[in-house]
Amino acid sequence: MPQDAGTPGRDPHAATGKRASALQIFLTFTQITLSGFGGTGFWSRLVLVERRHWLTHRDYVDCMSVAQLLPGPNVFNLAVIIGHRLGGLAGSAAAISGLVLWPFLIMIAVGLLYERYGELALVQRALAGISAVAVGLVLANSIKLASVLPRRWRPWLFVALAFAGIGLMRLPLIGVVAALAPFGIALAWREKH
Amino acid sequence: MDNRPDVPALFLHFLMLAAISIGGTDTVLPDMHRYLVEVHGWITSKQFADAYAIARAVPGPNMLYVTLLGWQVAGLTGAIATTLALAIPPVTITLLVVRLSARNPGAPLGRAIKLGLAPITIGLMFATSWILMRAVNDDWRGYLVTFITLVVVLRTRLNPLWLIAAGALIGVAGAV
Numbered sequence: 289m290p291q292d293a294g295t296p297g298r299d300p301h302a303a304t305g306k307r308a309s310a311l312q313i314f315l316t317f318t319q320i321t322l323s324g325f326g327g328t329g330f331w332s333r334l335v336l337v338e339r340r341h342w343l344t345h346r347d348y349v350d351c352m353s354v355a356q357l358l359p360g361p362n363v364f365n366l367a368v369i370i371g372h373r374l375g376g377l378a379g380s381a382a383a384i385s386g387l388v389l390w391p392f393l394i395m396i397a398v399g400l401l402y403e404r405y406g407e408l409a410l411v412q413r414a415l416a417g418i419s420a421v422a423v424g425l426v427l428a429n430s431i432k433l434a435s436v437l438p439r440r441w442r443p444w445l446f447v448a449l450a451f452a453g454i455g456l457m458r459l460p461l462i463g464v465v466a467a468l469a470p471f472g473i474a475l476a477w478r479e480k481h
Numbered sequence: 482m483d484n485r486p487d488v489p490a491l492f493l494h495f496l497m498l499a500a501i502s503i504g505g506t507d508t509v510l511p512d513m514h515r516y517l518v519e520v521h522g523w524i525t526s527k528q529f530a531d532a533y534a535i536a537r538a539v540p541g542p543n544m545l546y547v548t549l550l551g552w553q554v555a556g557l558t559g560a561i562a563t564t565l566a567l568a569i570p571p572v573t574i575t576l577l578v579v580r581l582s583a584r585n586p587g588a589p590l591g592r593a594i595k596l597g598l599a600p601i602t603i604g605l606m607f608a609t610s611w612i613l614m615r616a617v618n619d620d621w622r623g624y625l626v627t628f629i630t631l632v633v634v635l636r637t638r639l640n641p642l643w644l645i646a647a648g649a650l651i652g653v654a655g656a657v
Contacts, residue, residue, distance in 0.1 A: 321541050328542050357594075358578060360499055360571020361506045361544040368575040377576070384572055391541025392548055392564055398535055399552035399560065406531065410653060417626065417652020419534040419617035421644045424630025426507060426613060430606040431635065436599070443600040450604025454511045455611040458519070461512040462501055465601065473597030480593060 306342045308374040310382040316340060317367060317386030328363050328387070342374060363387065446472050484522050486555040488562050491523075495547065495566035500574070503598055506544035506567065508605035511612050513550065523554045530617040538645055622657045 308316075316335060323331045336342050343351070351373070355365035364384060371383025405411050437443045446468060453464040494516055498509040510533075518526050532553065536546035544567065551563030618624050630644050651657055 324540050324542070354578065355575070356505075357503070357598075358571065358575050359501055359503045360575070361502075361542055361567065363542045363544075364568060364571050365575045368572050369579055372576070372579045380572075380576060380579075384568065387542065388545070388564070388568065391539070391545045392560075394539050394541060395536070395545050395548040396552065396557065396560060398539060399549055402531065402535065402549070402553075413652040413655060413657075414649040415531050415534045415652065416617070416619075416623070416657050417648035417650065418538050418645055419530050419613075419648075420623045420626035420652075420657055421630045421648030422534050422537040423610060423613045423617055424627040425537070425634060425641055425644070426606070427610040427627065428631050428634035429507075430603060430610050431631070433606060434603050437603065446600035447604040447607065450601045451607045451611070453608075454605055455608030458511070458515060460515070461509055461605075462497070465501060465503075468601050469598060471597075472601055473594050476597035477593035480596075 306374060308340075308342060308379065310375055310378040313371055313375055313379050314382040314386040316342075317371075317383045318390060321387045321391055332363065332366065336370060343370065347373075442475060486523050486559065487521075488555050488558050491551065491554060491559065492562040492566045495551075495563050496570060499567045500570035502571070503602060506547065507609045508602060510609045511605075513547070514612060514616070517550060517554065524550065526616050528553050530613065533613065534617070538649070619657075626651060626657055 320328055320331045320335050323335075333348055337345055337348050351366055351369045352362070355362045355369055358365050364387070367383040367387045368380045371380035373379070375382065434447070437447070449468055450464060453459045453468075454461060495513075498512055499506075502509040514526070514529055517523050518529055529550065532546045532549035535549060536543050545564070547563040547567050548560045551559035551561070553559070555562070614624070614627060618627060626648060630648070633639060633644060634641065
């Protein structure tokens, strides 16, 4: 945490206490995002931990856990958290801009190309193949995440209810979450106590 | 069905979705599909699936398919609207949490929330897989490619980029 930067060791989460300038952070997240074919999760760990040595693996996992718990794209939240660790508010702003700016511009360019060439049979066929693979990746992610759930029926009841409400009945998300979340949290609270 | 795009409504809906998208943007993907395709008819299911596939194939966070969705609905203003709507709530909430968390480490309620929401998040991810699978795969060959991808990812450490490249080749060869 930046307010503790002058007193290393005070904050247990700031294990390394490394600092970086906003420009360095911006450029590093630019590198991560432009390497990130198929997603940026793999590259953010590699660059931040193994190449820059800005965080230890342990720090990275801690930041990931917080990022996953909060709403929004995990990589956005992770960029904000790590940017903040390294350079305060300016660091967060630099990280998120580096992460999003270039892919945004690429997406606009791709959008133009899609409008022009999207109907071409060749492009359509390539996209159909990529889509089939992309769905497999999402499904694999779901299964990998599901493996962290305990082997008891209660959590799986919530998995099934959320799946049925959204996937099969096509109800609005906010209603499903509002109906299930309080029970899920209350049960988890009771099991802990 | 009203086909004229309404960018302020689009912005507000995506802002709301971003604020509740615990577990990542893929958990709110089904609602984006419902809103854009089923409720308003601003884009087709095919365009939606294409945006998702393109975002996987180019560098950057996968969830920037929302940029392309916004682009397809209303051009540049649509793209800016969906992208900003996706970023503003998570960035704000994360900053608040980061700045407050130093004062309250390890609260048990936080742990219960995490444990309680995890199964719901995972159920939503399966719903996302299910809806995408039905949107993108026309027949058994598409499902076969999806299934092979799943097995390879779960059984090997191959970089998914190779699978995406293979998917494009299989598609161009006319096999799906």
